Every structure is written in structure tokens, then in C-alpha cells.
Amino acid sequence: MATHGFRQAFGWSRWVIVPLGIVLALFLLLPIVIIVPTSLTASSFVEFPPSGISGRWYSEFFSDPVWTDALRTSVTIALEATLLATLVGTAAALGLRHLSARPQAARYARSLRTLFILPAIIPLVGYALGLYNVFGFVGGSTSTTPIVVGQAALAFPLVFVTVAAGLARVPPNLTKAAFSLGASWPKVVWRVELPLVVRNIVAGAVFALALAFDEVVIAFFFNSPTNTTLPVELFVTARESVTPIIAAAAVIVMLVALGTVGLAWSVLTLKSRLEGGYR
Amino acid sequence: MSIKGDLQDVCVSLGGTPILHDVSLEIPAGSFLTLLGPSGSGKTTTLNVLAGFVSPQSGHVLFDGEPVDKLPPERRSTGIVFQDYALFPHLTVEQNVEFPLKARRVPRAERLERVNRMLELVQLPGTNGKRITTLSGGQRQRVAVARALVFEPRLLLLDEPLAALDKHLRESMQVELRGLQEQLGITTVAVTHDQAEALVMSDLVAIMRAGAVEQVGTPKEVYKRPRTRFVATFLGEANLLRVDDPLVAALGIGWTAQGGDAEVLLRPEDLRLERPEDAPDRPAFYVRRIEFHGARLRISVNPDIRSSTEDLTVSLEACTDAEAWQVGDRVALACDPRAAHVIDPENAAPPAMVSA
Amino acid sequence: MPLVTLATRAIHDKGASGIGHTLTDPLFEQAVTRTLVLALTVAVICLLLGTLYALALVTAKGPVKALLWGALLVSFWISLLVRTYGWVLLLQPNGVLDKTLRGLGVIHDSLNALQTTPAMYPGMVHIMLPYMVLPIYTSLAALDPSQLRAARSMGAPPLLTFRKVILPQLRPGAIAGAILVFVLSLGFFVTPAFLGGPSKLTVGTIIEREFNSVYDFGAASVMSLALVFVVLAIYLVADRLFRVGEHWTAG
Numbered sequence: 001m002a003t004h005g006f007r008q009a010f011g012w013s014r015w016v017i018v019p020l021g022i023v024l025a026l027f028l029l030l031p032i033v034i035i036v037p038t039s040l041t042a043s044s045f046v047e048f049p050p051s052g053i054s055g056r057w058y059s060e061f062f063s064d065p066v067w068t069d070a071l072r073t074s075v076t077i078a079l080e081a082t083l084l085a086t087l088v089g090t091a092a093a094l095g096l097r098h099l100s101a102r103p104q105a106a107r108y109a110r111s112l113r114t115l116f117i118l119p120a121i122i123p124l125v126g127y128a129l130g131l132y133n134v135f136g137f138v139g140g141s142t143s144t145t146p147i148v149v150g151q152a153a154l155a156f157p158l159v160f161v162t163v164a165a166g167l168a169r170v171p172p173n174l175t176k177a178a179f180s181l182g183a184s185w186p187k188v189v190w191r192v193e194l195p196l197v198v199r200n201i202v203a204g205a206v207f208a209l210a211l212a213f214d215e216v217v218i219a220f221f222f223n224s225p226t227n228t229t230l231p232v233e234l235f236v237t238a239r240e241s242v243t244p245i246i247a248a249a250a251v252i253v254m255l256v257a258l259g260t261v262g263l264a265w266s267v268l269t270l271k272s273r274l275e276g277g278y279r
Numbered sequence: 280m281s282i283k284g285d286l287q288d289v290c291v292s293l294g295g296t297p298i299l300h301d302v303s304l305e306i307p308a309g310s311f312l313t314l315l316g317p318s319g320s321g322k323t324t325t326l327n328v329l330a331g332f333v334s335p336q337s338g339h340v341l342f343d344g345e346p347v348d349k350l351p352p353e354r355r356s357t358g359i360v361f362q363d364y365a366l367f368p369h370l371t372v373e374q375n376v377e378f379p380l381k382a383r384r385v386p387r388a389e390r391l392e393r394v395n396r397m398l399e400l401v402q403l404p405g406t407n408g409k410r411i412t413t414l415s416g417g418q419r420q421r422v423a424v425a426r427a428l429v430f431e432p433r434l435l436l437l438d439e440p441l442a443a444l445d446k447h448l449r450e451s452m453q454v455e456l457r458g459l460q461e462q463l464g465i466t467t468v469a470v471t472h473d474q475a476e477a478l479v480m481s482d483l484v485a486i487m488r489a490g491a492v493e494q495v496g497t498p499k500e501v502y503k504r505p506r507t508r509f510v511a512t513f514l515g516e517a518n519l520l521r522v523d524d525p526l527v528a529a530l531g532i533g534w535t536a537q538g539g540d541a542e543v544l545l546r547p548e549d550l551r552l553e554r555p556e557d558a559p560d561r562p563a564f565y566v567r568r569i570e571f572h573g574a575r576l577r578i579s580v581n582p583d584i585r586s587s588t589e590d591l592t593v594s595l596e597a598c599t600d601a602e603a604w605q606v607g608d609r610v611a612l613a614c615d616p617r618a619a620h621v622i623d624p625e626n627a628a629p630p631a632m633v634s635a
Numbered sequence: 636m637p638l639v640t641l642a643t644r645a646i647h648d649k650g651a652s653g654i655g656h657t658l659t660d661p662l663f664e665q666a667v668t669r670t671l672v673l674a675l676t677v678a679v680i681c682l683l684l685g686t687l688y689a690l691a692l693v694t695a696k697g698p699v700k701a702l703l704w705g706a707l708l709v710s711f712w713i714s715l716l717v718r719t720y721g722w723v724l725l726l727q728p729n730g731v732l733d734k735t736l737r738g739l740g741v742i743h744d745s746l747n748a749l750q751t752t753p754a755m756y757p758g759m760v761h762i763m764l765p766y767m768v769l770p771i772y773t774s775l776a777a778l779d780p781s782q783l784r785a786a787r788s789m790g791a792p793p794l795l796t797f798r799k800v801i802l803p804q805l806r807p808g809a810i811a812g813a814i815l816v817f818v819l820s821l822g823f824f825v826t827p828a829f830l831g832g833p834s835k836l837t838v839g840t841i842i843e844r845e846f847n848s849v850y851d852f853g854a855a856s857v858m859s860l861a862l863v864f865v866v867l868a869i870y871l872v873a874d875r876l877f878r879v880g881e882h883w884t885a886g
Contacts, residue, residue, distance in 0.1 A: 021691020025706035031721020123822020126859035181379035214714030
């Protein structure tokens, strides 16, 4: 770890850097610090600090079909989008690895790589609108399909990048060895490359899930009464009214995201501890 | 089961840069051939051509006289031991060694039996369930060898197989690996940049330079009778004298009709030092430098104590007599004229790729 | 593919003159100016704060380090919608900021900070900061500590070490982060929609308004297309020049 070297190098100036860093960290945590207490208020108004503590807004959240339906829609769409993004993203990363291994094709590999990353930086609004046009022509813009496809496309670079990073750490010789030992192409992928990047695939899927679960823009553009996701409901309600139930919904969105990440993280840590770990 | 391998006029270039230039090699059945050369000389590419990872732009690869150019790596049946072993870290020892058998759909019972036999052969019996990460470097090397041999490949390819081991282990593994190869009689091609390893292990050594084979021969041939100046200087230490150098005649070396550009190779161990008063007819030198190498002494001598011309190197057994020499001593140089070898400059027609 | 239909839609609905008309619409021009200023300012602020934060990350130890990492990752993982909503609660009339300032006696009436242009800044910086910190941190982590020791052994004071050894090596990461933040800010929608509101439109929100309230799909398409082109152009040029993609994907 480089910490020691940096501490020495900065000398006294670290007494300025670190406290400023702490201030920034608090700045980063500020909205959360406000939302959580607000959601626990006992009164009917948004108040900070809250007057009294109760879970009233949470029980209201779970008894209102508008919110629970939105939660269910969100979970379904996010899972579907994650599955799609993970499959395609992993396949793209694997394909690119095999393409780069060929000297003649290596220069296309770089362009493809850039192309694969593009969905992450294209302005969402523009992308959503374009998608709307596509599905507008095809018809059926009230189904959840366009949202799933759109969010999957959005999450695809995350999976791709995470899996590609894992594959980059798999020595090319392992693939060569597998081939030389007589394994066919699918066998090399299935028995050697995929097992070595399982953690990256899981991590990529978690990134994708978290992204899809609280994606607003695409879901908003394709919003209809039957496919309102939780973030869209939150967005729409928050634009129109001010009630603590929004804070409660926000906390739930937050907990789902953190819960997914935490769960995946502990599973992966446990797995690597059992296996002795591959670095 | 041993086959002979052939490379015929193989040319390889990557992205316009030529890597191999008309490489032809004959690997006799059951022999151990080592590709030796400086880095960038094309040894590893040659190995990759044999394995099928690199397809040559022209030329052919033949196994037992049959062209295998069209066969992809997974169907060539070559067992490779990689420099970093390339063991699958997510599999156990057994699963690693089993891998090529599984790829060939060998039934489970037979698989197990062959894996166990192989592990015994590499002296790792009973390690089946161990994880690769828990093995030492030497053990990993053995697993890699077992995995490369278990499916009875037609050719065994070793890519700097011992480079990652420390000196002691490397030396004992050289003997062990050679023993295993002889026992199985499998045709083997190894790549190394360690000349001692090449000389110890091989039946044949192919010296490569700038993408071409400079000389193929037994270790003794390439060391004692190098065809070119490059081979002479790359393998061991070489004293090279022009044939018309008066010293050559003075040392009693007769030579045949080569031109004046021919050079005489004298290995340091073929030179002796004598006291000038005992050999007044021998050329006289000064001792300029003495290095102690344990078993041997390396002594630099020059006709002129202040000369800036290159010293000749003499290698002597570090016995009591030899240790009596001091820097500044006057010495007489002697050699066995039969040990001298003349290098014809015609042989050194430089490969096309050597940059001017 | 969606981009293609975007283009055909734009041309189909509007024609050449229509496109020109849409792009010179004063409301759109205002939004463009506002967005550019916003994105640029946010990128610069994030650059400074992000560098500071990354330096603090590598310098701190123990619980402070845990706090810094925790804050970074938590805010990276929590929905930007939720985080933005936190800012709404903070800035809204009678919200936390108002109450605090009133408590301190700085102001008497509500600040009415929400739905103003300045309100977008802290929110945007907050959302974008993690994107900035990670690439810089990656650059810093890749720096060989023995270089720092070498600099020290030659008697370099901390400031010189920073300027001559650390700064040049974190520059690529910093450039990558700044470009990413700038590009993302250009097309951002949620945060400006919440904090800037309907009167302080940015490019992102004006497109949504054309689409959802005015129902002028053609205009929305033209604007989107312009936005997408600008963003792609900036990204591709930057990728060529600084290999932005590689820094970002390493993080």
C-alpha cells in the first residue's frame, strides 16, 4: 500500500489535506443524513429535524398499491434488464478477448471497445428519445420491453468493462494452454475463462442491477400507468407534492441498492475465502 | 509413439515486421531439440508455429511427414509447458492434469488412472486434491509437465520451462526433465536463453539469430565447431584471432586455405599458461587481470601490459599451481592446436533481417 | 440504432429550416448557455475537490480512511435520484438550509433557493464528484511509492514533490475524470429537473419538456441529436488525445 509513502511525502500538509477530505466526505453523506430522519417523522409534513420518530410513512408506503406496484415493477424490470445486460456484456468481453488475441484483428478490437463503452456516456435524454422512436415505430410503447432493453443497453458497458477488466488479468497463456491441451473453443470459454471471471460477472451484474433499479430517465420516457417504476413514481410525486412518503420511498430505493451491493460483496468475499482466492 | 517434426522454409511476419525468415528445422523422432538465442531472435515464435498458435505466411509444418498447417492448436496434439506454467488456478492438481483427457472425452475411470500414473511419474503422488495456489514453484512445474504429457501428445514443447525456478532447483529439474523425456521417448522442442541448460539437456541445439536458424548441431558441435562468429560468441566465451595474426602461427596452429578474413576460435579452457623461461619459443604475455570463479580461474592476458587491444582469456582449473599467477606476471601462452577451430566468414552470410 | 431513428425523425418532422429554427430558438439557446456554464463550472469544481479527495484517500489511515472510502462508495451506489431528493429537502423553502441560516440569524425570510440556477451547482458537484475521484485515485495508486521515497531522499520538500512527482502522474486520471464529468453534465436530466425546475431549463430538461409537455417530438429529436453529437464528438476526440476510456475503465 502506498499510504505510508504518501504520508511521508506530504509532511505537514497532510494536516490540511485530510481534514478537507473529511469535510468533503460529510458533504457527500449530507443528503442521506437528511433523508433518513425525514422519512422517520411522525408528523404529516416534511420536517427536519423530524418531530417524533415513527415508521408510519413506511407502513403507508407498503399499504399503498401505487407504491407497492411501482416497487414490484421496478424489481421485475431491473432483474430482466440485468440478465440481458450481463449476458450480452459478458459475451462481448469474451469475444473481444478472442479477437484481440489475433494480431490481424487487434486494431478492430480497440474501436469495438470504444463502441462498447459509448452507451455509458451518451446523454440519457437523447438516448431515451431515440429509443422511444424505435419502439414508437414498432408499436407497443406501453409494455415494459422498451424499458428493459433501454436499461440493459445502459448497463451493458458496466458489465462489459468489469468482465473485460477481469479477463485482462487472466494470462493469455491460460487460454493458449487450454487450446494446446485439446479443448475446443466453447470448452475453453466455459471451463477456463468463465470460471476465472465469475466474480467480475457477479460484480458487473450487481452494477447493472443497481443502475437499472434506480434508472429514471428511460423509465420516465416510457412511463405508462401499468409500468411505472419506483424511481419514476418517486420523481413524479416529488415534482408535484411534498410528503414524507417520498423520503420513505427514497430510503427504500437506497436500501435496495446498498443491500444488493452488500450482499454480493459478502458472497464474493466468502467465496474467495473458501477457495483460497485467485489473484 | 515418437514422431519426427519438420519446419520447412517457415516465414512469419506480424503487422509487416518479419519475425521468422526461412526457418527450416528437422526434429528427429524421440530427440530433444533446444532453440537457443538472444531475446527477439524468434525462438518463441518458432515454438508457437509448431503449436499452431502462429500460422506462417509461407512454409510448412510437418508432423511425421504430414503437413499440419491447417490444424488449429487444439487438434495438433502438442503438450506445452509454459514459462509461467499456465496452470488453471481455479482447478485442483487432478483437475488440471485431467483437463486434456476430459477435452478428449476419455472415460472417468481411465482418466483417473492416467492422472495418477502421471503424477507418480513427476513425483507428486497423492497431491490430487491440492489447489494450485498452495503448491511451490517446483511442484507447479511438475504439475505443468504432467498435464502436458498425460494425453500422450505427439510433440512436447517447453517454453523456458525452468526460467522461473531458482538455480539449485533448476539444475536438478534439468536432469529430471531430461530423464523423463528419455523414458517416454517423446520428441521435444524447448526454448531457452540459458546456454548451459541447452547444452546439458539437448540432443540437438538450434542457435537462432534475428529470425533465422544460424546453426543446428549436437551441443558439442555447436560449442566446439561453431559455423559462425555469432554462434561462437553467443555460446560460452570465445577468443577469436584473424588467421593471419602472427600469434596463430606462433601458437602452432596450422590452417587451410581460407581467406584472410577467416578467424580462429580458441576457447579459454583450451589455452594454458606456462612460465616464459620454460617455454622460450612461445609468445609472451602479461597477466592483466585474475578473476576467481570458484572451480576455475579466469585470467586475462595481453602481449603488452598497457595495451588497449582486446585481452585473450584463459580459463584454468583453480588448482594450487594456477593460483600462483599474479597480475603483472610475464607468461607464455600455449594451446593444443587440435582444439583450434577456423570459422569461415562465408558462413556468416547475414540473415536478411539483421539491420544494417 | 435509436440514434438513427432520432436523426430520421428530426429530419422528417422538421426539415432543414425547421432544424435551424429549433436550434436558434431563444429558449433553447438560453438552455445551451446555461448548460455549458453549468457543466464547465461543475467539471472545474469537481477537478479541484476530486484531486483533494483522492489525495486525502491515499494519505489518511485508520477510521478516517474508512470514513472517506465509505462516503465515496455509498454515494456512488445510492441512486442519484435519491441523492438529488436529499438536496431538495435541504434547499426547499422551510428546509434544512433555511432553518439553519435562520437559526444563525443570517436570514429572516426563506432563501427560496430551490428552482434557481445556483441550486443546481451543489447537487451536480455532489453527483459528479465520485466520477472524478476514482480515476484520480487509480492514477495515484499506480504511483510507485519508491518514487516518493526517492524524491525525499534527494531532499525535495513536500510541495516540490507534489508539483514535480505526484501532479504530473495524476494528470491523465484527472483529465479523464474532468472530461467525463463535463460530458455527463451536458446531458444530465434528473438533477437539473429537480433543483433547477421548469423555469431554469438545461438542454436535458428542455428536451424532456418538448417531449412530455409540448409534444413536439421533432424539436426534441433535433435537440437530442445536437446534444448527442456534441457529447460523442467531445468524447471521441478526448479518447484519441488522452485515452480517456482506458483511465475510466481502469477505475
